Amino acid sequence: MKISGYLYDPGSSARSEAKLARRGNRFFLTSPALSSEREVEIGLVADRLAKIPQSVTFGNGQRFIPRYPLPEEFLHLETARAVRWIDWLERATLVKTVVLLAFLAASVVALRQAVPFAADGAAALIPAEMERAVGKQAFREFDAIVLEPSQLSIERRERMVSTANELARIGDIDPVPAIEFRHAPLIGPNAFAFPGGPILVTDELVEVLEGDATVVAVIAHEMGHVEKRHGLRQALRVGGILLIATLVFGDDGSMLEELSTIAGSLVNLQYSRDFERDADSFAADILIASGRSSEDLATALQTLAQECGKPCSKESGWLSTHPVMADRISALQDR
């Protein structure tokens, strides 16, 4: 068995056509440039991979690059058996593909369960003071760039804050997160919970909701996010997914990177919907415990859904950070 290819001097592109032959465990090189056959000592052989020709480096530093992958007879040259096994696994057949895909699907399912578990475990290790420091800093930056001073009367704001504080006491939230009212034309009617507080309420939200009771109900919902550390846990979950994606896909071109970001944000949305439900139920608990009604939050959601119009009433909540409004409202009314 002879295989043909090119023989190169060390570090040079100067080459001559040559043939590599095997007899027993000895290897011989023949070439038009050589007068006679010459025995060679095999040094390094490139790993098998698809149809890539495997270069062979000889003991004297010369290299032989065959035209084709080495035939079966030469395969024992390779040092690592693992490489041959990987190469076998890479040569797709229907059965192998099905098995590998099934494993892939199973790991996706397993990871979806494991990531929240691990992320919540990590969250428990992070001190509350650190979370609060991060939340305060984020709010300060957000405030400087996007927000304007509130135009609501001081009395009204103080009234709502004192009601909110009462709810916080009942909900056993310690320390009580600060409530910040801001005029935010760029954001519109909305409320945000920064990790560990503060809670931001836009003037626009207060205007749309009209009654203070509904605003307080929304604040109760945001308190749920703060108390249950949703911001931090969410960040850790997304971080975990991205870490896994980086480890698994690593450097596989730019497109896969973008795709893993898309996949990451879809998972992100799923988790955030779970957190919204969680915050709803927390709000309902403290509203009822304080002698108010979870209807207040339902009314607030209803008003916001009407204000928001088409996108909020869509049947599919898959791409929405918040679960379908109708589901949330009926869940609150059932309390």
Add this chain to the structure above:
Amino acid sequence: MSVSAQFGAASTRRRGWVCARWGLLEIDAELQPASIPQNLDAPDKESVRFEFTGTGGEYFGIWLANLVLSILTVGIFSAWAKVRRRRYFLGNTKVLGDGFEYHATGIMILKGRLVALAVFAAYFGVGLLDAAIQAVFAIVGIFILPWAINRSNKFNARMTSWRNVRFDWNGTYWGVAKVTLLWPVLAFISLGILLPFSARASREYTIRCHSLGRAPFSAAIPVSQAYGALGKTFLFGGVPLALAPFAIFLGDHFLTFIQKNEETILYAVLLVSIALPICFQMFMRNVAINAMSLGNMARFRSDIHVLRFLWIVVSNLVVTVFSFLLLYPWAAVRSYRYQASCIAVVPLVDDTGLVDAEIGKVGAVGEEYTEFADAGFQL
């Protein structure tokens, strides 16, 4: 030249194309006879296109097996997976009948990753203790970046060979700092007016720092062509973007318009912001590769068709998403094959004179650092 003949017909389809991808290095260019010395100007039939001989089906098997092995080993195997993927793509990229070899080993990549991981863990760990110290770390990091890019490019170049001769990278700290930090800042401050200068500087630098053995690559990109690339990019889809600043004069009406069409505008901006950089990069690739030569041995051409490439990128993305990633290997091969076929080499002398400059060891640390920092140095 015997090898040229087989490619003659294919390469006349469109004049002047050379786009190459060697490791992190991506080289691009468009033939402009005025800018090329007379003795380098060979007729078209002499040009030989790069060729990619891999297939989607073959790569599917490699991709899937390595993905599963990476998951099973909690990511550790992905260092070896990277080597196999790179070997597959480079080995199947044929120039004048011979493919490229990639010599890095999984262990080298893994070591680099561990060091990079340690650096980043230290960075975030410090951030948890004191934000001020972390800021100092970040500033130090910026100063380390040019060094890391040099390491990375050196590693990738030295680990890649063609016809037994390894590529090399000879960048300097200040040279890299200039094209990766200084020029982009100038381009930004000038609101993009100096962008073609910045793009030209980085491409010229990347090309000139590479060599194949002792034979250096060179390129002198005419400024006018770099501005031409930017001009064509704007013609392609940037007209609305160029008009956008004037919309401010509409005042309040502008704000209401934005609020009413929020979603449409968001999608349009997203699409344009992805497509325009690709357009500019591809136009610049044509310009750069057409200005590129290898010693006095070869000249290069690139004739990537920007609209066609955009179509490939967009349709690949759609196919990949709707097949739940399963068709990703086909998409990757399709895009790579097109890009390879857009580069051609014009051999001017026999290549037997290529000699390796040095046979030295280069660590993978820099390469992984830049990957983690997402600072891949690409043309």
